[in-house]
Structures are given as structure tokens and as C-alpha cells.
Amino acid sequence: MVVLTTVPAVAAAPAVPDQLLPRQNMPASIVAFGATRAIAAIEARLTAAVQQDQAWFTALISATPEGEPLPYSPRFGITEAEYDQVLHAQPVLSQTGSTTLKVTADARTVTFGKSAGAELLAGVTVDLVKNVVRTPLGTTTEGKPFDVPDDDTLGPRSGVQWAFLQGSDPSRNVTRAKFTLTHLNRTDEVLLDYQVTVIKDGKAVRNEEVLLTYPATR
Numbered sequence: 001m002v003v004l005t006t007v008p009a010v011a012a013a014p015a016v017p018d019q020l021l022p023r024q025n026m027p028a029s030i031v032a033f034g035a036t037r038a039i040a041a042i043e044a045r046l047t048a049a050v051q052q053d054q055a056w057f058t059a060l061i062s063a064t065p066e067g068e069p070l071p072y073s074p075r076f077g078i079t080e081a082e083y084d085q086v087l088h089a090q091p092v093l094s095q096t097g098s099t100t101l102k103v104t105a106d107a108r109t110v111t112f113g114k115s116a117g118a119e120l121l122a123g124v125t126v127d128l129v130k131n132v133v134r135t136p137l138g139t140t141t142e143g144k145p146f147d148v149p150d151d152d153t154l155g156p157r158s159g160v161q162w163a164f165l166q167g168s169d170p171s172r173n174v175t176r177a178k179f180t181l182t183h184l185n186r187t188d189e190v191l192l193d194y195q196v197t198v199i200k201d202g203k204a205v206r207n208e209e210v211l212l213t214y215p216a217t218r
Contacts, residue, residue, distance in 0.1 A: 016126060016128050016131065016143065016160055016181070017160070017183070018217060019183060019190070019216040019217050019218065020159060020160065020181040020183060020190050020216070020217070021103075021105075021110045021126060021128075021181065021190075021217065022101055022103050022105075022110070022214060022217060023103070023105040023110065023217065024103065024105065025100055025101065025102050025103060026100070026101050026103075026214055026215070027098065027099075027100060027101070027214065028098070028099055028100070028101040028115070028118070028192075028212045028213065028214040029095045029097070029098055029212065029213045029214070030095065030096050030097035030098060030099055030117045030118065030210075030211070030212060031093045031094060031095050031096060031191075031211045031212065031213050032093070032094060032096050032211060033091040033092070033093060033094075033211075034091055034092065034094050035089055035091065035092070036089070036092055038085075039085060039086060039089045042078055042082045042085065042086055043086060045077050045078050046076050046077055046078050046083075046086065048077065049075065049076055049077025049078070050075070050076065050077075053075065056075065060073070069087055072084075090152055090153045091153065092153045093153075093154070093191070093211075093213070095213075097117050098117075099115045099116045099117045099118055099212070100115060100116070101115050101118070101212065101214060102114065102115045107128075108127065108128055108129050109125050109126065109127055109128060110125065110126045110128065111123070111124070111125040111126075112124045112125075117210075118210045118212055120194060120196065120208050120209075120210045121192075121194055121210055123135070123136050124136075124179065124194065126179075130142075131143050132162065133162040133164075133179045135164060135177045135179070135196075137164060137166070137175055137177050137196065137198075138164045138166060138175070138177070139164065140162035140163055140164040140177065140179065141162065141163060141164070142162075143160040143161060143162045144160065144161055144162075145158070145159070145160050146158060146159060146160070146161060154182075154184060154186075154191075155184060155185055155186035155187075156185045156186070157182050157183060157184050157185055157191075158182070158183055158185075159180060159181045159182035159183055159190075159191075160180070160181055161178065161179070161180040161181075162178070162179045162180075163176075163177070163178050163179075164176065164177040164178075167199075171199070171202065172199065172201065172202050173199060173200055173201065174197070174198075174199045175197070175198050175199075176195075176196070176197040176198075177194075177195065177196050177197075178193070178194070178195045179193075179194050179195075180192070180193040180194075183216055184213075187213075188215070188216050189213045189214065189215055189216060190213065190214055190215070190216050190217075191211070191212070191213050192210075192211070192212040192213070192214070193209070193210075193211050194209065194210050195208070195209045196208045196209070
């Protein structure tokens with residue numbers, strides 16, 4: 001879980017660590033969170049087994065209290081130990097493609113161009129001086145630094161997150177953008193995560209995300 005913390009402003013320190021942002025076009029990996037191959041194989045066996053008796057499985061779901069995991073059954077087609085692995089599995093990052101991350105940079109800003117497979121980033125600008133991100137939807141609040149020492153699947157990491165929110169009723173009408181840059185200590189890469197959500201009259205009309213990794217800038 002990413003924990004955000006605020007820190008006092010220090011005039012001499014840059015708002016955005018230099019290592020997080022590319023300053024020129026560079027190769028990047030398009031990534032996604034998913035299960036490991038081992039867990040995916042177990043889940044496939046479970047899915048195949050419960051499809052053999054969907055009425056029973058539907059009844060099991062109905063009988064299980066909301067928010068609780070389904071109790072183990074041999075009819076899952078996997079062992080109890082394997083089911084426990086599925087329940088406690090953590091997602092891992094996997095590469096799904098590659099692109100050339102297009103950027104235009106100067107002393108004050110870094111602007112993302114239209115990159116194949118990451119078109120959502122086009123027009124997003126990180127203002128290094130004001131510590132905000134200007135998106136096609138609007139300008140975020142100031143970025144908040146975070147530091148995660150946990151040794152989970154991503155390993156220890158730190159970075160900055162910016163958020164834009166418009167709308168007083170999140171369940172009915174809201175426009176939200178979130179831009180996060182995370183330095184992954186284990187691989188010395190940057191994970192870029194940009195999310196856009198638009199809800200109108202209670203319906204999600206837009207829900208997009210782009211996840212990229214690229215080498216930390218030195």
C-alpha cells in the first residue's frame with residue numbers, strides 16, 4: 001500500500017527528483033499488474049472446476065458474507081494450500097509491450113507527447129517549479145512525496161503523486177486524474193502511472209490508465 005506523507009518545503013531541494021523524469025525521448029516498457037504464472041495456472045484450474053457446477057458456485061457466493069473470502073471446497077479443483085496461495089497472492093508487474101516515450105523538456109517543464117500505446121499521456125505537463133501537473137482535464141494540486149520501505153513484490157520505493165479532482169459528488173459526477181512517478185529501488189527504474197476517471201450521472205464514461213517503466217535518469 002502506498003503511504004503518502006507531506007514534508008516541509010525546502011527551498012534548496014527540487015520539488016521533483018531529477019531521476020524520476022525523462023528529459024528526452026527514450027525507450028519505455030508498457031506494463032500491467034497481474035498474477036504470476038504459477039498463480040494464474042492455479043486460478044485457471046479453479047475457474048474450470050467451478051464452471052462445472054455454476055448453480056452450486058452461485059449458491060456458495062450468496063451464502064458467503066459480503067467482504068469475506070469464499071470458504072474452501074474440494075470442488076474448487078485445487079488443494080486448500082493452493083487456494084490459500086490464491087487468496088494471499090500479490091500482483092506483479094509484467095511487460096505487455098514497448099514504446100518510445102516522447103517528451104519535450106526545458107528547465108521548468110517536462111511535457112509528454114503522443115507515444116504509441118501510451119496515447120493517454122499526450123499533453124500532460126509536469127511543472128518542475130510549481131510542483132503541479134497540467135493535464136487535459138485540469139491542473140493538479142501540488143505533488144506529495146511518499147516512501148514505501150516494504151519489501152513486497154515491487155520492493156522498496158519512493159516517489160511523488162499528483163491528483164486532480166473536480167466534482168462534489170464522487171458517486172454521481174466527478175472528474176479525476178492521478179499522476180504518479182515511483183522510483184523502484186530494486187531495478188533502478190521509474191514506474192509511471194497515469195489514471196483518468198470521468199463519472200457522469202452515476203455512470204463511468206471514462207476509465208483509463210497507462211503504466212510504463214523506464215530507466216531512472218542519471
